[in-house]
Amino acid sequence: MSIPEQQWAQVVESPGSPPVYKQIPVAHPGPDEILVKMHYSGVCHTDLHAMKGDWPLPSKMPLVGGHEGAGIVVAKGDLVADDEFKIGDAAGIKWLNGSCLSCEMCMQSDEPLCPHAQLSGYTVDGTFQQYTIGKAALASKIPDGVPLDATAPILCAGITVYKGLKESGARPGQTVAIVGAGGGLGSLAQQYAKAMGLRIIAIDAGDEKKAMCESLGAEAYIDFSSTEDVVSAVKSATPGGLGAHAVLLLAVSEKPFQQATEYVRSHGSVVAIGLPAGAFLKAPVFTTVVRMISIKGSYVGNRQDGVEALDFFARGLIKAPFKRAPLSDLGKIFELMGEGKIAGRYVLEIPE
Ligand code: 8ID
Ligand code: ZN
Secondary structure, eight states, rough: OOOSSEEEEEEEEETTTTEEEEEEEEEOOOEEEEEEEEEEEEHHHHHHHHTTTTTSSOSSEEEEEEEEEEEEEEOOOTTOOTTTTOTTTTEESSEEOOOOOSSHHHHHOOOOGGGEEEEETBOOOOOSSEEEETTTTTTTOTTTTTHHHHHHHGTTTHHHHHHHHHHTTTOOOEEEEEETTTTTTHHHHHHHHHHHTTTEEEEEESSHHHHHHHHTTTEEEEEEOSSHHHHHHHHHHHHSGEEEEEEEEEOSSHHHHHHHHHEEEEEEEEEEEOTTTTTOOOOOOOHHTTTTTTEEEOOOOOOOHHHHHHHHHHHTTTOOOOOEEEGGGHHHHHHHHHHTSSSSEEEEOOOO
């Protein structure tokens, strides 16, 4: 397999400037790394945060973004055994590109919390290019026979919401309110929630997202842009009007992060996953205590969460809509995403 010296990539030159589609050199994998020829990459709202530079976490610049990459291994370092990855294997590059595997966090399978974690499309170049490098230990094995385009969004959105649902502690038959249900994470959250036997209240805006949420399994759709009292609307959509057993916060705006404890059921949990810039979680101490509400964050997933989320998908339980577009369209997709106009996920076709 011949690997070129140069490749097409979307490059953000400085924070806040749109990506530039241009040729850059192909990198060579280190001893513990694989080089993956990208076939598809999902576009996550995290990539837009990275472009804007709106998080309190410095990124590399210039930056090739992207962290939902599905493709084929075309080269690997000497330390990568064949039972890890062989040339020709399908592989996924995720947000967690690499971690030290020896710190306390890594030792207890909290790799995303490793202080030395390397992040695809943030601290190292990501999947908006033809050839991406990943540490073999953290790259995902993609199960045989699954389509690589639909697999791409599983690699961040799918794993993240699957982990978030587990962290919520919600049990089969209970109700989860999904805030930002019409977006990339939200569309997958509904499918995972359904597969896990949960009942779903979807919260987002507009009729296109309403239709999508209803087709994905939501029992109720609450349009935050036209509903005067979202809190009462969520409560009245739950059995007994007691509120949702769990709330998954996936929105990229602060308000729902302040509001969720008002419609979560007593002894329920609020799981923050979305990362709106500069936002704060806020809840009254009194009601949080006397209603025994848990508020927690959830951040991507560990290696086993990845295996499990991909397995749900490979078994045909997860079918979320996505739109395909060429890699050259990334700038336009960022604009639509910033305006909240994307129902589901965009998946970029990486040129051969
Ligand atoms: O590990 C993590 N915690 C993790 C992993 C991946 C992504 C966190 N994220 C973060 C992203 O960085 C981003 O901040 O999750 C957030 C959502 O990512 P996404 O699903 O890729 O974004 P999207 O497709 O743009 O969807 C966001 C949805 O939120 C809705 C929008 O209409 C859109 O459909 N929304 C907004 I903005 N305000 C809302 C509100 N008040 C709302 N929905 C309900 N109520
Ligand atoms: Zn992501």
